Amino acid sequence: MKKDNSTEQKIKDAARAVFIAKGFSGCSTREIAKVAGMNFALVNYYFRSKSQLFQLIFNAAMEDFTNTMVEVFSRDLTLPEKMKILIEKEYEFLSQHPELPSFIIQETNRESEIAHDNLGFFQKISNTGIFQQCLEAQQKGEMREINIFNLTLLILSNCHYPFMSRNMLKGMLKLEDAQLIPNIEIHKKHVSDLLIAYLFPKISNNEE
Numbered sequence: 600m601k602k603d604n605s606t607e608q609k610i611k612d613a614a615r616a617v618f619i620a621k622g623f624s625g626c627s628t629r630e631i632a633k634v635a636g637m638n639f640a641l642v643n644y645y646f647r648s649k650s651q652l653f654q655l656i657f658n659a660a661m662e663d664f665t666n667t668m669v670e671v672f673s674r675d676l677t678l679p680e681k682m683k684i685l686i687e688k689e690y691e692f693l694s695q696h697p698e699l700p701s702f703i704i705q706e707t708n709r710e711s712e713i714a715h716d717n718l719g720f721f722q723k724i725s726n727t728g729i730f731q732q733c734l735e736a737q738q739k740g741e742m743r744e745i746n747i748f749n750l751t752l753l754i755l756s757n758c759h760y761p762f763m764s765r766n767m768l769k770g771m772l773k774l775e776d777a778q779l780i781p782n783i784e785i786h787k788k789h790v791s792d793l794l795i796a797y798l799f800p801k802i803s804n805n806e807e
Contacts, residue, residue, distance in 0.1 A: 607645050610635050614652050615659075619702045623653050623709065657706060661720045664699055667692055672727035678736055679799050681729070682754075683791055689758040690787040694780070700759040743798050750798075757790045 613635035617626045628649045632642040646652040671685045693700065733750065736742035745753070761768075761783050769779055795802065 606637070606641070610637070610642055610645055610652070611655065614646075615656050618653060618656050619660075619698050622702070622705055623649070628652070657703075660699055660703060663692075663696065664703055665720045665724060669723050669727055672724060672729040678732060678742060679795050679802055682795055682798065685754070686758060686787060686791045686794070690783070693759065693762045694783070697762040697765060701763050704763075741799065741801060743800060745798070753794065753798075757794060761786055 610631070614631045617631050617634055620626075628642055629639050631649075631652070632639045635642065642652075646655075667688045668685065671681055671688060674681065674684075676684070730747055733742060733747070737744050765779060765783075768774065769776075774782070
């Protein structure tokens with residue numbers, strides 16, 4: 600039987616929805632087939648195993664997750680300019696895909712080689728030269744001294760946590776979506792101002 604591209608895409612769309620909602624361990628190929636509206640045998644014909652299908656979905660999610668960073672870090676701009684644009688683009692992307700950070704963290708924490716084979720994605724970030732640019736800026740006194748681990752944690756936690764915790768915040772603060780979205784927009788501005796002022800104190804001092 601010849602494979603049909605539309606059928607293959609339909610399976611991928613169903614798998615993405617199920618994997619993101621339940622994770623690799625929380626679902627079966629039969630469940631994916633049911634969501635796709637086709638029989639189990641057909642899903643196995645297109646994708647030999649749940650692991651193979653998950654790998655495709657996870658790799659696509661990682662590609663989406665890192666594309667913004669690679670694109671911004673590759674630009675010929677100063678570090679404060681890159682930081683401001685990155686935060687803007689991260690909030691824009693995560694507003695459309697708020698489920699991705701939790702999915703990626705959950706699956707990379709799982710004891711499996713499937714989700715751990717992601718060094719290529721982070722190598723793309725390194726290849727932009729961003730880490731070397733940060734080191735040179737620190738040596739010149741233009742940027743606060745901070746190692747790559749803490750710098751990465753500082754950026755990711757401030758950009759991703761608002762989306763990972765949105766349901767908790769809505770419940771705790773009794774907010775509707777219509778109230779949450781503008782507050783996240785306000786928070787984006789706070790994050791941008793705080794990180795740039797902290798990482799590049801000379802800029803802040805010159806503005807005073």
